[in-house]
Amino acid sequence: GAVVSQHPSWVICKSGTSVKIECRSLDFQATTMFWYRQFPKQSLMLMATSNEGSKATYEQGVEKDKFLINHASLTLSTLTVTSAHPEDSSFYICSARVRGGSTDTQYFGPGTRLTVL
């Protein structure tokens, strides 16, 4: 089946630094990728929608200058957390959307655990 990878799987960084998270669709192309954030014991909350070749669409309350998204190709989207602070510590999950005919399916990456000290 379709596989989505994320790298790194976990990262610890100092406050004020930037962290880049990669999301790759390994054996298929995805024009749309979604970035979600999951707090402990909470649901996945959509942060932004990443469309290949265009600017990302951010959900209300998500700072686009803090969470930079680049979808440079049909198999790669990146999320950069700029000037990270402890409150940005969370579990970040991406998904890749595949649409065709009557099919509309999302495949999820394994997530990236970010801890900001």
Next chain:
Amino acid sequence: GDSVTQMEGPVTLSEEAFLTINCTYTATGYPSLFWYVQYPGEGLQLLLKATKADDKGSNKGFEATYRKETTSFHLEKGSVQVSDSAVYFCALSGGSQGNLIFGKGTKLSVKP
């Protein structure tokens, strides 16, 4: 807006017990409904889905029926195994961007 409510966990069962995880939703239109499973250390995997009212999704012994009249999509399994221990998420396809809207997840622990 659209939303999903699922029973809070954790749920602890003995092996071979019957499982029900309740899920109800609020939505405009006619969304597709999903159950995803997240095993420890892994990403979300699609367990089953239903695209219209009265559809039954099934996979690996799990079942859920799309009930429009009760706006529910309860997950059931007749006999759970230790390997079913995971977090289960109910979701609907109601997002304005085509994204999924998730419930909070229910952690299931199955004891031998």
